[in-house]
Amino acid sequence: MRTTRRELCGWGRTSPSVADLVDASADELTADLVSGLGAARGAIARGLGRAYGDPAQNGGGVVVRLAPGPIHLDAASGTVRVGAGVSLDELMRHIVPRGWFVPVTPGTRFVTIGGAIASDIHGKNHHADGSFGAHVERLTLFTADGAHRVVSPNDEPELWWATLGGMGLTGVIVEATVRLLPIETSRCVVDTERVPNLDALLERMESGDHRYRYSVAWVDLVARGAALGRAVLTRGDHATLAELADLDPKAAQDPLAFGPPSLVAVPPGLPNVLSRPAVRAFNELWYRKAPRFHRGVESITGFFHPLDMVGDWNRLYGRPGFLQYQFVVPFDAVDTFRSIIAMVAASGHASFLAVLKRFGPESGGLMSFPTPGWTLTLDLPAAAPGLDELLTELDRRVLSVGGRHYLAKDATTTPEVIRAGYPRLDEFLDVRRRIDPDGVWASDQARRLDLR
Amino acid sequence: MNNAVDQPQTIVVLGGTSDLGQAIVAQLASPVLRTVVLAVRRPDDVDPEAQRFGGADVVVVPFDAAEPASHAAVIADIVERVGDLDVVIQAFGQLGVPGLVDPLGAAELAQVNYVGAVSSGLAVAEQLRRQGHGTLVVLSSVAGVRTRASNFVYGSTKAGQDAFATGLGHSLAGTGARVMTVRPGFVRTAMTVGMDEAPFAADPADVAAAVATGLRRKRSVVWVPGVLRAVMGLLRLAPDVVWRRLDR
Numbered sequence: 001m002r003t004t005r006r007e008l009c010g011w012g013r014t015s016p017s018v019a020d021l022v023d024a025s026a027d028e029l030t031a032d033l034v035s036g037l038g039a040a041r042g043a044i045a046r047g048l049g050r051a052y053g054d055p056a057q058n059g060g061g062v063v064v065r066l067a068p069g070p071i072h073l074d075a076a077s078g079t080v081r082v083g084a085g086v087s088l089d090e091l092m093r094h095i096v097p098r099g100w101f102v103p104v105t106p107g108t109r110f111v112t113i114g115g116a117i118a119s120d121i122h123g124k125n126h127h128a129d130g131s132f133g134a135h136v137e138r139l140t141l142f143t144a145d146g147a148h149r150v151v152s153p154n155d156e157p158e159l160w161w162a163t164l165g166g167m168g169l170t171g172v173i174v175e176a177t178v179r180l181l182p183i184e185t186s187r188c189v190v191d192t193e194r195v196p197n198l199d200a201l202l203e204r205m206e207s208g209d210h211r212y213r214y215s216v217a218w219v220d221l222v223a224r225g226a227a228l229g230r231a232v233l234t235r236g237d238h239a240t241l242a243e244l245a246d247l248d249p250k251a252a253q254d255p256l257a258f259g260p261p262s263l264v265a266v267p268p269g270l271p272n273v274l275s276r277p278a279v280r281a282f283n284e285l286w287y288r289k290a291p292r293f294h295r296g297v298e299s300i301t302g303f304f305h306p307l308d309m310v311g312d313w314n315r316l317y318g319r320p321g322f323l324q325y326q327f328v329v330p331f332d333a334v335d336t337f338r339s340i341i342a343m344v345a346a347s348g349h350a351s352f353l354a355v356l357k358r359f360g361p362e363s364g365g366l367m368s369f370p371t372p373g374w375t376l377t378l379d380l381p382a383a384a385p386g387l388d389e390l391l392t393e394l395d396r397r398v399l400s401v402g403g404r405h406y407l408a409k410d411a412t413t414t415p416e417v418i419r420a421g422y423p424r425l426d427e428f429l430d431v432r433r434r435i436d437p438d439g440v441w442a443s444d445q446a447r448r449l450d451l452r
Numbered sequence: 453m454n455n456a457v458d459q460p461q462t463i464v465v466l467g468g469t470s471d472l473g474q475a476i477v478a479q480l481a482s483p484v485l486r487t488v489v490l491a492v493r494r495p496d497d498v499d500p501e502a503q504r505f506g507g508a509d510v511v512v513v514p515f516d517a518a519e520p521a522s523h524a525a526v527i528a529d530i531v532e533r534v535g536d537l538d539v540v541i542q543a544f545g546q547l548g549v550p551g552l553v554d555p556l557g558a559a560e561l562a563q564v565n566y567v568g569a570v571s572s573g574l575a576v577a578e579q580l581r582r583q584g585h586g587t588l589v590v591l592s593s594v595a596g597v598r599t600r601a602s603n604f605v606y607g608s609t610k611a612g613q614d615a616f617a618t619g620l621g622h623s624l625a626g627t628g629a630r631v632m633t634v635r636p637g638f639v640r641t642a643m644t645v646g647m648d649e650a651p652f653a654a655d656p657a658d659v660a661a662a663v664a665t666g667l668r669r670k671r672s673v674v675w676v677p678g679v680l681r682a683v684m685g686l687l688r689l690a691p692d693v694v695w696r697r698l699d700r
Contacts, residue, residue: 007628014456017585018628041584053456059536059584059628320669323456383668388457392483411456414484444585447536448453448461 001028008057011050011314013321014382014411017059017444021046025067026083026174031146037062038144038438044446045172047112048087051119052324053411054444055167061442064172066114073098078180079137084114084173089260089308096258096300100180101238103135107355109260109305114173119408120165120368123304124214127360131370133164134363139176144440148174162431164365167407169432169441169451185244185255188214188303190236193293198229198338201356202374205233206331209358213237214303220283221344221351221378222276229341231356232290239297248297260301265311272318272381279350320383323411325391328359328375329403336401337374340394344378347390354378366428367451369406377409388412407445415450425451453536453585458668459484460538464530466515466572467544468492471641472591475656476541479664481505487534491515491526517544517568518560527575539667540576541589542569545613547643548606558605565609570616577620580629587630589663590617594637594675597684600699621672632666634659635684636676652677 002023009016022043024033037043041061049056057063069083071094078100082091088102089109095101104116104123111121120133129135138152141163149171151159163170191212195201201217209215212235219231245252307313314322329337344351355377359370380387395417398405404421405413419425432441432452439452446452454460459482465473468490477488485508492498493516500510511533515526531537548561573588580586595603596610614633621631636659638650659676666674675681687695 005626007626012456015454015458015585016628017453017583018626019584041582054453059453060582061584321456382456388459388482388484391457412459412484413455444453448455 001025008046008049008063009321010053010056010411012052012323012382012411013314013317013319014323015054015444017054017057019058019061019063021063021065023065023067026069029064029066029142029148029172029174034144034146034440038436038440042440042442044441044443045114045118045168047085047115048110050108050111050115052409054448055407055446056115057444058442059444066112066172066174069175073100075100078182079177080180081175081177082113083175084117084139085112087112088116092300093258095180096183096186097256099183099256101183103129103179103181104132105304107305108308110308113176113178114168117164117173117176118166118168120363120365120370121408122357122359122370124216124357126370127209127215127358128213130360131363131365131368133365133368135179137177137179139163140174141170142172142174144171144436144438158431159435161364161366162428162435164363165368165407166365166428167367167445167451168443169446170435171441181238183238183256184241185239185252186258186300187239187244187248187251187255187297188236188300189239189243189247189295190234190298190303191293191295192232192234192291194287194290195231195233197227198231198341201229201231201233202334205356205358208235211235215358217356218286219341219354219356219376220287221341221354222280222283224342224345228345229338230287232287234303236298236303244297251297258300260305261309262311263309266313266315268312268315270315270318272320272383273316274350274352274381276348276350279352282352317381320381322379322381324377324379324409325394325412326375326377326406326409327394327398327403328369328371328373328406329398329401330371330373333373333401333403336397337376340376340397343390343393343397347386349380349384349387349390351378351380366424366431367407367422369404369408371404373403410445410449413449418449418451454538455484461485462487462489462534462536462538464489464491464537464540466491466540466542466576467517468512469498470543470545470591471643471656472636472639472659473541473543475660476543476589476663477505479657479660480539480667481508483507487511489513489530489534491530493517515572517564517572520567520571523568523572523575524578527572527579531579536583537576537579537586539587539589540580541591542573542576543591544568545591545610548603550602552603552605561605562609562612565606566612566616569613573616573620577624577629577631581624581627584628586628587632587667588617588620589632589634589667590614592617592633592635594635594680594684597635598688598695600695602699618672630670630672632663632671632674634663634666634674634676635680637680639676652680652683
C-alpha cells in the first residue's frame, strides 16, 4: 500500500484539491484503513479520473485507488467476475478476442469497472440496453464499517440501488460480476448520414433508432438559423461474421482481432487551441466531409472510442481547462431543447463536441442519471467569459421541463439544481446515513453539492 | 468548494465592514454562493439582513485584528459553523493619522495591520491546508513597495503584510491552498475620504474585478490598476531625491 500527497482534479482539469492518494489492493481494504476517517476529511475511491468534475477527489482527505484485480471470464454463463480497478480497456482486450463485448461502453475505454457502476454509465445503446448497472449481477462493496459486503438486487437491495450511480458515496466497489454481450466479430456495421437541421435529426432518431442497437448524433452547435442543430448521425450494431465477410472480407479473416491504436498524445503546456474560429472551421469541415448516407464497417475503436486515439486530448483546452455539460430532458420537451441549442449557438462559446443520444427507461439507481428523453453533451472552455451566466440559464431551462444533470460530468451546478433533478435524493441520503453514519465516504463533489 | 468556473460557495471577510471587502464579495456573488461570513470588530453595528449578496446567508462574527490570541479560535469557530472556506479576504487595515510619528500610535497601527495579518493569515492557512483547497486574498498596497515620508508607518506595515503574504503563498505550494496578494494604488473608499487622490486611482469595483480575474487565472500577485506593476517597478529604482519630490 502506497500513500502519496497529490493534487487531483477531474478530466476537465478544473477545481483541483490536494489529498492523500492511497494505492491499495483489495485485501488492504480493512477496518484499519477507514478507522478515524469519518472524524477527519473522509475518503473516496478514484478510478482513472475520467469524470469531468470533482467526484473522485477529496481535498484534505484520502483518495483510494484500487489496484486492477483479476478477470475471470465464465463463457458458459456469459459473465465475467472482474476487479473494480480493471479498466474497460483491459477487460475488452481480454474478452473481445474470445467473442464477448461489454454490455455498455461510454466514449472512452479508460474508465474502471468501479467507476462504470458508481456513475451508472451509459453508451450509445441506452435506448435499447439501458445503463451499465442493468447488466451487473452482483458486486462486492467495502463499507464504512470495514466489511466487504456482497450486494445485489436480492442481497441488500437498498444498498444496491444507492450504489448504482452513487458516485462512490456508499463505499469502495471491490469487484463485480457483469453479464457480457456475445459478438461474432470485433467490427460494427455502421450507417452514417448527414442531417441538415435539428427537426430532421430528432425525427430521424425517433423513427429509426429502434432498428439499431447503437445510435448517436454529433451536433454542430456553432451553426445557426436554418442549419441549427445540423448533425452527423451514426447508427449500427456489431457485425455478424456473414456481414463482415460480405463488407470487409480481409477483416473477416481475423474477425475478433482487437488492437486499439493510439495515434498521438497531446503534449503538456499548450494554450487553449480550441477557439471559436478554430471550432467553427473544424465543425464545417467535419459536416461537409460526412457522407449524405453511407453504410460501412468500423472497428470498435473507430465507432465507440475515437478520442482514445489521441492521448491526453483534454490538454487541447490549455491550462484553464474545460467543462462538459450533459443533461437530459423528456422527449416531449422539444421546444425547450431547441431553445437550449439555439442559446448555446448564439452565445459565442465554441462547443467543439456536442453529442446527442436518446435514453430509454431508468435503471432504478437512486442517483442514476439516465431517464427517458434526449440527452445532449457539450464541451466548453472553462475560461470563456460569461460562461457562468450561460450555465445558470441552461440549468434553469433544463429543470423547468423536468430534466436533470449528470454527476459524472458536473462541475458547476448547485445543491438546489441536483435536488430539483433527482426526486430520490432523500432516499439516497437516508441510505448514506444508515450505511455510513460517521461520514467516512466524502468527496469534493459531495461537499459542493450537499450529498451528505 | 469552488466550482469549475471558480465560483465560491463560502466567502469570509476578515474586516467585514471594509469597502473593498464588500465590493469583492459583491463581485464574486452568484447563485452558487451560499454563505458570506463577515468578521468584524463590532458585530452589533452590522445588520446581516441589510447585507445583500444574492441569496447567500450572511453570518456576522466578532473578530479583532489587534487580538492575535483570539484568531485561531475565530477561524475554528467559523469552520465549525459554515464548513469549508473557499475564499478568505484579509480586508482589515487602518491608514493611521497623516504624518504619524507617535510611537504608541504607530505600534498600535503595526499591531493591527501587520501582526494581525500574520496571526490571522496563519490561522486561515492552517485551515486551507487541512482542506486541501481554498484561497487567501490579502489586500496589501503599493504603499509598501517603497515607503515615503507622508505615510511611512502605514507603508511599512503593508510592506510587512505583503512579504508575509507572498512568503505564506510559497509555503503553501503543493497543499492545494493558495494566497493571492493584491496591491492596489489609491482606492476611493471610506478610509481615504477627504484625501487628495494619487495618480492611477481606482474604485472598489475596479479592485473587485481584478480580484475576480486574478482568482480565475490563479495569480499570486495582482496590481490594481495593472499598470502599477511597471510604474512601481520603475519608481523603486528612482533616486531618493526624485522619490522625495514625488511625495505629497
